[in-house]
Amino acid sequence: QLQLQESGPGLVKPSETLSVTCTVSGGSMISTTYYWGWLRQPPGKGLEWIGSIYYSGNTYYNPSLKSRVTISVDTSKKKLSLKLTSVTAADTALYYCARLMPISGMAFDPWGQGTLVTVSS
Amino acid sequence: QSALTQPPSVSGSPGQSVTISCTGTSSDVGSYNRVSWYQQPPGTAPKLMIYEVSNRPSGVPDRFSGSKSGNTASLTISGLQAEDEADYYCSLYSSSSTPFVLFGGGTKLTVL
Secondary structure (H helix, E strand, O other), X not given: OOEEEEEOOOEEOOOOOEEXXXXXXXXXXXXXXXXXXXXXXXXXXXXXXXXXXXOOOOEXXXXXXXXXXXXXXXXXXXXXXXXEOOOOHHHOEEEEEEEXXXXXXXXXXXXXXXXXXXXXX | OOOEEOOOEEEXXXXXXXXXXXXXXXXXXXXXXXXXXXXXXXOOOOEEEEEOOOEOOOOOOOOEEEEEEOOEEEEEEOOXXXXXXXXXXXXXXXXXXXXXXXXXXXXXXEEO
16 A cells, blocks of 8 residues: 655744655555645645646646746656745645555545644744 | 535434435436545545445545435445544536536534
8 A cells, every 4th residue: 555754844044945745655656647746734724735746757746836846757766856946934734745646537536644834933 | 516515414313314415416426426425534634435326445444335326426434433533525427418526515513
């Protein structure tokens, strides 16, 4: 059964770069039928899509974050990465990675448990 | 793109049915069938409950059903159980020239 596990720094200073990694286990990342995505949830608030990466390497980002986001995948290490530059307090959130499957209408399934990143000096 | 609109809260007694709406526009919900629903109990990660408007993943009880009419998608939970108490989010995958994902603001379901 596919499992995803996020890991991150916990605390990032304003104006610095946030880097979060997602490790995939129990399945392969190398498949034309899988895409991968990053989402976030500020404390007490709703879900926000950050971006997705397709098997082709094409990436698609939320326009509101596009200028600051980079998503990449290392299939040999089974890791998905997220970098968000010039962070502010508004970027404080629980960051989730998830798989998308075209066969399921591009729904996110499964999700990792999330990693909390706080932006503060 | 604007977020999809959900009621902030709904409630029901055990055994009853509740429906959560998710309203968009003719450019998003009205145009695409890639609507999904997620359940998020407190302190846990979201779980997929419905995909492509009305399909249930394996393991999701048939008490959960989805539908769509015009610009509004709906999630209905019948035979409410205490364990259904959670936040529920709708989502839309827009396969336009530049794919985009929208979420609703979430609905808190309280089982009385």
